[in-house]
Amino acid sequence: MRGRRHLFIAPVLCVLSLACGACWRAPAPLPELRTAPRVDLRRYTGTWFEIASFPTWFQRGCYATRATYTLRADGDIDVRNECRQGALDGPPTVATGTAWVVDKTTNAKLEVQFFWPFRGDYWILEVDPNYQYAVVGHPSREYLWVLARRPSMDAATYERLVAGLAAQGYKVDRLQKTVQESEAASAAH
Numbered sequence: 001m002r003g004r005r006h007l008f009i010a011p012v013l014c015v016l017s018l019a020c021g022a023c024w025r026a027p028a029p030l031p032e033l034r035t036a037p038r039v040d041l042r043r044y045t046g047t048w049f050e051i052a053s054f055p056t057w058f059q060r061g062c063y064a065t066r067a068t069y070t071l072r073a074d075g076d077i078d079v080r081n082e083c084r085q086g087a088l089d090g091p092p093t094v095a096t097g098t099a100w101v102v103d104k105t106t107n108a109k110l111e112v113q114f115f116w117p118f119r120g121d122y123w124i125l126e127v128d129p130n131y132q133y134a135v136v137g138h139p140s141r142e143y144l145w146v147l148a149r150r151p152s153m154d155a156a157t158y159e160r161l162v163a164g165l166a167a168q169g170y171k172v173d174r175l176q177k178t179v180q181e182s183e184a185a186s187a188a189h
Contacts, residue, residue, distance in 0.1 A: 039124050045070055047068045048147035053175070075101070081095045097113050097114035098113055126164065132148065134148075141170050
């Protein structure tokens with residue numbers, strides 16, 4: 001009896017695997033990720049407030065997130081990411097790292113490293129002509145940040161940026177707005 005059960009189960013498993021294989025399709029290829037045509041690193045440096053982002057394990061529990069970039073004499077960039085842990089008045093958390101340009105034609109593709117040997121792509125997808133907002137992403141579309149020079153962004157600009165990101169293959173329903181301090185409180189820091 002045992003041998004016969006195997007004779008029955010094997011063809012059933014084979015038919016199921018073929019049926020599942022016919023139902024499964026590889027995901028559609030993503031369009032090539034477009035970056036900003038040119039980034040002036042001197043204008044890009046300074047402090048940026050996070051307006052929205054995809055949730056990440058390394059930013060869990062962060063409020064009032066901001067990043068400060070400082071251009072070094074050697075052309076690399078010092079990176080200081082900070083947030084308040086757990087609440088707007090929570091203790092500050094700081095991570096420091098280094099970024100460097102990997103596409104010198106546009107300055108829009110960088111790599112960033114917070115600890116050796118791990119590094120990640122940091123692509124500037126869009127930057128305002130006046131450097132008042134920027135969008136930073138990863139070519140995998142797994143990471144995304146909307147940044148501004150102030151802790152808030154007008155709704156029309158935000159919606160335009162989100163529509164552009166959707167056209168680039170980002171799952172914009174994953175975007176979560178970042179809780180920021182008021183502009184007066186941010187200026188006091």
